[in-house]
Amino acid sequence: MEKIVHPIIKTESIGIKFGDFEANKNINLNVYPGQIHAIVGENGAGKSTLMKMLYGVYKPTSGRIRIDGIEMNMTPTLAISSGIGMVFQDFRLIPAFTVLENILMAMPEKERKVSKEEISNKIRDISSRYKITIDPEMLVANMDLGQRQRVEIVKVLMMGKMRVLIFDEPTSVLTQEEAKEFLGMLRSLRNDGYAVLLITHKLKEILACSDVITVLRRGEIVASQTKDEGFDQEWLINRIMGGEIKIQNNYDSMKKKFDDRLSILKCIGLQIKNDDGLTMLHNADLNLVRGEITGLAGISGKGQRELLDVLFGYRHASAGVISICNEVMTNKSVNDYIKSGVALISEDPKRDNVVPGMKIYEHMALETENVKYKKIGIDWDQMIENIKASEVSEQLKLPEVHRVLGTLSGGNMQRCMIARNVMRKPKVLLASYPSRGLDVGMVEEVHKILVSLRNDGCAILFVSEDLEELLAVSDTIVVMTGTTLSQKYNPKKVSIAEIGELMVGGNG
Template identity: 45%
Template sequence: MVHPDVESYPYLLKAQGLTKRFGSLTANQSIQLEVKPGSIHAILGENGAGKSTLMKMLYGVYEPDEGEIWMDGETVSLHPPTRARAKGIGMVFQDFRVIPAMTVLDNIALSVEKGWRIRRKSLRNRIVEVSSKYGLAVDPDAFVWQLDLGQRQRLEIVKVLLAPGTRIIIFDEPTSVLVPQEVESFLQMLDLLRRDGYGILLITHKINEVLACADQVTVLRSGRVSHQMSREEGLDGDALISAMLGDKALKPVLKPAPNSSEVRPEVLRVENGTIRGDHGEEVLADFQLSMRHGEIVGVAGISGSGQRELAEALFGLRKLASGTLTVHGKPLRGGDVRAFMEAGVSFVSEDPIKESVIPGFTILEHMVLDGIPVRNKGVGIDWRHIRSELENSEEAKSLALADAGRRADQLSGGNVQRMVLSRALIRKPDILIISYPSRGLDIGTTLTIQQRLIELAERGTAILLFSEDLDELFKLSDKLVVLAGKRLLGPYLPSETDKAQIGARMLKGESA
């Protein structure tokens, strides 16, 4: 699998002076980089630091404006990606490039098989071989829509490994979709790949992972290499953080101790709720949920355990198959989103780019959709008033929201996240259902949003917080529930449990 000539050059790939500009914006400036065989090179940086641009140049999506890339002792051009793949570069994307309606086997065949016939039998053997070798458990005959995100990621990795000649693998934020236990086995798998001589590029903003596995680290800030070090020279977490953030200081998130003597009024209650998924299958059965005034309820669970369906049901986008849902003591029926909004419920969806961004509309125009109240001007909308309200809003400022006139469909994922979060914060709802608030955000913004959520709860908002980051859940939540095996477990008090216990329940359900 690995190229036989690897010994003849000390590197698999060497980049020198890579520069990429978009109009007046320089996304990457003279990047220097080396990928060695049998080693893990981590690329660390905040949102917008230029990680994605760099990876897209190495995977051939973009052609560099300046600089050169060396492989096998000669300069190469990797654009377009087919050429990069032919040179043995594979990439595991954050948003998986898989076809949900097809089986795992067929998805792999699509990218690996050449010629007219699909030789399913031999391909199946190769899949089984690779997945047992690297501990990538994935059923070749399962349909992709049945898989959770972790399984989809394993499918992507198998796909890359089976592509002929792969020797460099780029991982784009691979652990963002994994639970703690899965992260551990992922890191073990990286180690096996390293031993087999693959060169690995790991894009991440999680410092623990870098410290746990990387041989070399390159830190990017504002499109430039701000720091480079290797394991032999010694890796230092604090140095990495300051290289990432520059001179910005991080304020720790503070949560006031709960006042246990006080009984707060209940604002939302589900009794014997059952929720069905898009294919009519039961996703959550017979669950109870109660949220009180000013309380943050954290929801843990492996991705795809019913988080999306639960969130949608609590915002009225999905009907309960059975059971009752009351908000402020008043029963509400699913299907009528407006009634939920009028009862004071707000929602930040887990996929804002798909579900919240309106192509061609500006940030300002997005703000009036369940955010800043619309002020009428004749038959129209008083946009100037709304703009000044937005520009004076402390919430938008604290999240460094981009300019109100920018088109939302041209924003990066992190900026879209800032937009929907600002909107929810400005609204100051009674009940906020918020999915994965820190997904795709850098450390600084993550801490800001966490602090904001705590303040919002102090002012009385009940928050249902879905997160894949157990640290975040423990830091923010007053109580925790776990979604596993079609059940909603808990509530548990964060002070009486720990991450290992919650992680075990996520994987094994109640029996843990």
């Protein structure tokens, strides 16, 4: 006789209201052990809110949550003691602490009273069991986002006897290769009996590993199906988008032809060190050409950030020459780069661009080159008019310009910063993960914006962890291999497997 499996978490028509806004309503969700349960939906569909209710961060305004059949008034502490752990989108780590110290802090008080070695060993056990490579002694401040995420996962696993693990957009900070490993890890967690709740935008990943898929739209469940009942990409996209938009995988028809290959930004023999003085790139050459999107593929934390910093004048290369339109720019300041027409869409707008308390339109004047002046100050009325009149802000569905940017979501910050950099009509655009964390429809808008900027003659360096996206959008592909940059590849003549090999290959 088959054993009846009871759900660990069962919600009975829970919902939550923020003021008049109903973020979730009438949600009935069952979370079973030994299952990967994917929660999908557009930006703002209410996925994160739902997860935060399960974890006790938000209190539902209606309905009940049952854990093992018992009704509970959830709080994060209660969630952890009931075995529910959450890996947040913005990691809750203290940069000034080592991995070990961060994990120690999150552990229950009782278990903390063991020796450092024992905990280190436990970390290593978990690391090897789930193939999560981390060094317990490393300072979190020196880690890239991918590494930080691994720390966060180990931290959650060590918080106590976990049964349910909630992941909020876990792969958005990972490269394709890392994401593959990550999915492997999820599978072994499932095989060990964990219930995994996975929020993600990446349809391929969902289809590759989920046992159950639940689709949210405007705060409600519109579909929920198990693997046995069957699901495929088309079904999924139709449920998410409401069958309105289909993914366009090729932008060739939109691309304008350029006869001359005019070099705009050129680097020769770059050597770049990170903050710890480690050489990230060595003898790297790069040539960004007018009207060309150069896709930069690579494992995250291999020096993408440092390279873009250097190309924006924010960091100085320890060797090599950079020139823009034949003018040598080596060791010049950010201001000089901005004046030469370079724009940077940062990988982390909150850290690099957002000023707390300032409104959206005030952020649009940060590089003051295309700003009109009135008397002693900036002509804000004109600025607001420009933003409202611009096509980009329409395409990216920017929020009302008088809202304070720092209080909005990460996706909003990102879209605002994309709009700002595109509105500047730069000669060179360095775009670091511009589509990260955005929903399918918005990703396509971002792609279209990049292509139209390219058609206006901009030289674009496009960094993304999503190889499919890179191949679809780019005119040419450069791979970070080992500690240098590869030659240029034609995206039509190279396969994902070949690029993947280059990414992990090399002498690094």
